[in-house]
Amino acid sequence: MSRSPHATAILLVFIAALFGAPLLLPEFYVTLLNYIGLYAIVALGLVLLTGVGGMTSFGQAAFVGLGAYTSAYLTTVHGVSPWLTLPAGLLVTGIVALSLGLITLRLSGHFLPLGTIAWGMALYYLFGNLAALGGHTGISGIPPLQFFELELKSGREFYYLIWAVLLLIILATRNLLDSREGRAIRALKGGSLMAEAMGVNTPRLKIVIFTLAALYASMSGWLYAHLQRFVNPTPFSLTQGIEYLFMAVVGGVAHVWGAILGAGLITVLKQWLQDWLPTLLGRSGNFEMIVFGLLMIFVLHRARDGVWPIIQRLVPQRERRGRSVEALALPRRPLPAAGSVVLEVKDASKRFGGVVANDRMSFRVRAGEVMALIGPNGAGKSTMFDGISGVDPLTSGAVSFRGERIESLPARDIARRGMSRTFQHVRLLPGMSVIENVAIGTHLRGSKSFVAAACRTDRAEEARLLQEAALQIERCGLAEQMYELAGSLPLGKQRLVEIARALAADPCLLLLDEPAAGLRYLEKQALAELLRRLRAEGIAILLVEHDMDFVMGLADRVVVMEFGQKLAAGLPEEIQRNPAVVEAYLGGVE
């Protein structure tokens, strides 16, 4: 993610303004900025969780509370140094978030937010009722933070700490999202099935970002406790948790900077509304929530991406072009000897309730051959692909891949063994560039993880992965479109992107589901040429395709399916003459 000179200039002005603010502004505004910073840290976690990961939480305030209360309790009761209570708070929050994540994240999407409401309430009542935590009166007399001799007693001094932490977390989050794991995280929203087929462990990623968001919240809580030097349960209630989500959504839930913007907008608006509404309505109460609620409904109806993208459009963006540095090529997987059996499917059946989509299918695919699976629509070809690749496991039967039984493995483990596939209904991430989409295919060829990505020590590996992705894109004839958004390509080209992504995984078996659909004649020829070259390299290819000229000119062997069963198998010429096949395709003569 490189930025235009304009954007860099704006960022520098912003940081300079941040630095100068406490020197120039009166106390009131410094306090306001402190709170905006604290809220933005929490909202940033929600950006990661909701905008990027497609999950959500109303319970972030409770995690803020965990951080704040851990530090408050340890410093006041046990006299522990605040610098030690930070890791302690993070640890407590991490353990709670991890266990809650393990419980809920495997369930369908709406159980998580409902769960967060429930434990948001539970933790709030727990803070208020535990005598050790001071009950509803809370804990006071929390010591200030101390840098050697300097005590951070005033809001002005604390300001620098809050904003330094916020900017650091923003930087780390941006780095993380622009990395191998980051691409996988961005695939969670709307592409988890595809990501699994590319070897991504999506449940693990979900738990990681849920925990990360909770840790951000806990960090904010620690800062809050030592800024206020007093904690009580009120700021950790569900209402505050809901407000955090509003901040993220109003600011721009898919954008890192949206967190600051949203925290700023909501905090200032709240301040302003709390001054004016009681006078306007003639009584006191939290009436600003009426306005916030209506504002949220409006945002979700009219500008679901929040305010940040609207601002972003005002600044000209520059796209990155061209390959940066020449990186070391990635190591290739040793391919099985040409002619050896790579895939063996035996008596594979798949039932959906009473419908038998695959009925005792058996066939083999050898290294260095193109095998075509053909048949009329609804014959069960794509179901067969889903069964082989583990995307939707078989009901019964055996699948051996390179001599190993795989029918009960999850898709990601099958991908790890060297099988890669494309999808009939294209599964790209439309908001990401072509090269980023293809780079998801390289997921299993890298190993650098979250911490390395956040600290940018993954750059050498990242360059190798991107170079590999670029190589496969060029191979599929898409060099021109490398930096365009995948969603902006015509369908035929999107299918080629799918092939490039599958190739980026360095497979020894490639499953292609209707790769030629939507391609023009010349593009089809180029595709056939590419597949011939892959075959010559020793890759096994299993192909589902309706274009008979394409199939018959390319395939070494053909299996014909009808009504879930194998109708015929043999060489292309034999199949073309087979009366049963002719009847299945053209109908019999009455």
Place this chain on the structure above:
Amino acid sequence: MDLQIALLLGQDGITNGAIYALLALALVLVFAVTRVIFIPQGEFVAFGALTLAGLQAGRLPGTIWLLLALGSMIALIEGSLALRTRQFRRLPMILLVNCGVPLMLAGVLFALSPASLPLPLQVLLALMLVVPLGPMIYRLAYQPIAEASVLALLIVSVAVHVTLIGIGLFFFGAEGSRTLPFTDMSFEVGDALLQGQTVLVVVASLVLIVALYFFFERTIYGKALRATAMNRTGARLMGISGTLAGMLSFTLAAAIGAFSGILISPITTIYYDSGFLIGLKGFVGAIIGGLASYPVAAAGAVLVGLLESFSSFWASAFKEVIVFTAIIPVLIWRSWKTRHVEEE
């Protein structure tokens, strides 16, 4: 704990549980039909109770202003749509339904003195003031983004919830209210005293549940809702409008919510924000049913009621903590049962 206390707690638990069960049913219904997780369900409980309390105290309930405001907004939206598409013949109907009916209700409120009406009429009036808010809120907040993700709809739900809480505070104030009991009868069962109102709550809940069963099994609208819940696209192809199904399910949910509020307000003091906690406990019940099964959701809700009343005896400070953490074992159990990666 002796038997008498146990009976008392059990009675309390089952009464609350019956209310939670009604709410759980409404939540499952709304979720199945519209994919909306109906967080504002609880606000209908509070609005129902407080509107009735207002009527009985001779105050003009603020709900009427909300009804007028939402009605006018819908009339404005629908009206301008009809004008743009040149369907002038729809205009009188739009105005009548959305502005006429609320105005008529306002007229009734001003003309009669509701405080002197008999109780059944007061209840009817309160329901007529609160229930139309359900479909109106659906039309304004949910229907424009009916196809959005469950997540977006959930965030809208939370937004509607906080808006209604704020409006509730404005209309009804911070102090709580109780309504007059429906009956003063009480029965002696062994050593314990059984309140007539308590029996009424349980019986009314059961009657309502049976009525819902017949609605879904026997009427064409009930069947349409079930069809939509099973397969939205399929139902639409069969001519069942998604908007109609949404409005209908919200009407039912609002009616169930308001009626629950009216049922319990003689037993418990209801504040403007009490509904949320009551609704959430219905949720815990509904989650036990996996947001899908009606009988399991109802049973789960009764369990929540019992858990609540018994934990208020043993550890009253941690009552809410216990009720809300009860969701965790349920989630663990459901998590074990789920196997595959889902695509949203």
